[in-house]
Amino acid sequence: MKVSEATLVSPSTLDECLLLLNDQKHSVQLLAGGTDAVVRMKEGVWNPDTWINIKNLDALRYIEEVNHEIHIGALTSHTDLVESKLINERADVLAQAAKEIGAIQLQNMGTIGGNIATASPAGDTIPALFVLDAKIELRSLTDTRLIPIREIFTGPGRTVKKSDEIITKIIIRSQDEDEIGIFEKLGPRKAQSISIVNVAISLKMGEKPRECLEGKIAFGSVAPTIIRATKCEYMLKLNPLFDDVIHDIASAAWKEVMPISDVRASAKYRRNMASSLLERGLYRLMKRWEEQ
Structure with missing residues (x-):
C-alpha cells in the first residue's frame, strides 16, 4: 500500500472523531504523532481504509x-x-x-x-x-x-x-514530598534508540537513613509487556537501602524478568542489564535523597 493511496480525514472535534470510529463499514486507524505510522504500514500491520488525523484536537x-x-x-x-x-x-x-x-x-x-x-x-x-x-x-x-x-x-x-x-x-x-523516582534506559546508541532494557523506580522514603516505606519497580523490554518486579519491591522495605542491600535487590531482578533474544540483544544480556540498571537507579536515588 502506498501512502498516496490512503484516505485521510481530520475531525475538528472529539465527537466528530468518535462518529468516524463508530463507522463499521470501513476500517480506520487513528493518527496522532505519526511516528510509528509509516513503519507499521510497511510491515503490513496497519492498512486501513481511512486514517483519522487527530493531531489538532x-x-x-x-x-x-x-x-x-x-x-x-x-x-x-x-x-x-x-x-x-x-x-x-x-x-x-x-x-x-x-x-x-x-x-x-x-x-x-x-x-x-x-x-x-x-x-x-x-x-x-x-x-x-x-x-x-x-x-x-x-x-x-x-x-x-x-x-x-x-x-x-x-x-x-x-x-x-x-x-x-x-x-x-x-x-x-501526584507524588508526595517523600517520594522520589528515576528512569534508567539502555539502548544501542546514545540517542534515537529503542530500549534494550529500561526500568522505572518510585520510592516512598521514611525518616530513618535510607529507609524505604514502599517502592514500585517496572521493567520494559524484558517480557511481552511491561512487568512489575514484585519480589524486588518487597525487598525494598526489609532493610535500609545501603549498598549491600541494593546489590542484593538488583541481583534478585535477574529472576523476575523474562526477556527473549532478538537482533538487539540476547536474553542473558538483557537479564544482566536489568539487574545493572536497577542497581544504578537505586544508587542514584539514594544519593539524591541524601543530598536534598
Whole structure:
C-alpha cells in the first residue's frame, strides 16, 4: 500500500472523531504523532481504509492537577511532559522517561496516548506510568471506561482498546514530598534508540537513613509487556537501602524478568542489564535523597 493511496480525514472535534470510529463499514486507524505510522504500514500491520488525523484536537492536549492526581490529555507530546513544571515536580520519573524518547523531533511529534496505543514492550513512558499507578480513559460514542494500566496491555502491540474507542486521558497519582523516582534506559546508541532494557523506580522514603516505606519497580523490554518486579519491591522495605542491600535487590531482578533474544540483544544480556540498571537507579536515588 502506498501512502498516496490512503484516505485521510481530520475531525475538528472529539465527537466528530468518535462518529468516524463508530463507522463499521470501513476500517480506520487513528493518527496522532505519526511516528510509528509509516513503519507499521510497511510491515503490513496497519492498512486501513481511512486514517483519522487527530493531531489538532487541542482538547486532548493538557496537563493539570486535580485532587492530588495529575490528568494528562492523550495528545500531550513528550516535549510537553519534559517541559512541564508540574510533571517535573510531582511525577519526575515520567519527565525523565519522556526525555529519553529518541531525538527532539520525535519528542515534539510523539504523544503519550500514542505511546500507550502502540503497546511496545520497549515503550519508554509506559514503565513510568506503571509506577505512578496510571489509569487510562477510553471513550467511544456510547461509553467511557477507566482502565488501570496493568490491565491495558494484552501482548506486544495489543491492548484492550476496542476499534471504536480512543484514548482520551491518562490519570496518574501526584507524588508526595517523600517520594522520589528515576528512569534508567539502555539502548544501542546514545540517542534515537529503542530500549534494550529500561526500568522505572518510585520510592516512598521514611525518616530513618535510607529507609524505604514502599517502592514500585517496572521493567520494559524484558517480557511481552511491561512487568512489575514484585519480589524486588518487597525487598525494598526489609532493610535500609545501603549498598549491600541494593546489590542484593538488583541481583534478585535477574529472576523476575523474562526477556527473549532478538537482533538487539540476547536474553542473558538483557537479564544482566536489568539487574545493572536497577542497581544504578537505586544508587542514584539514594544519593539524591541524601543530598536534598
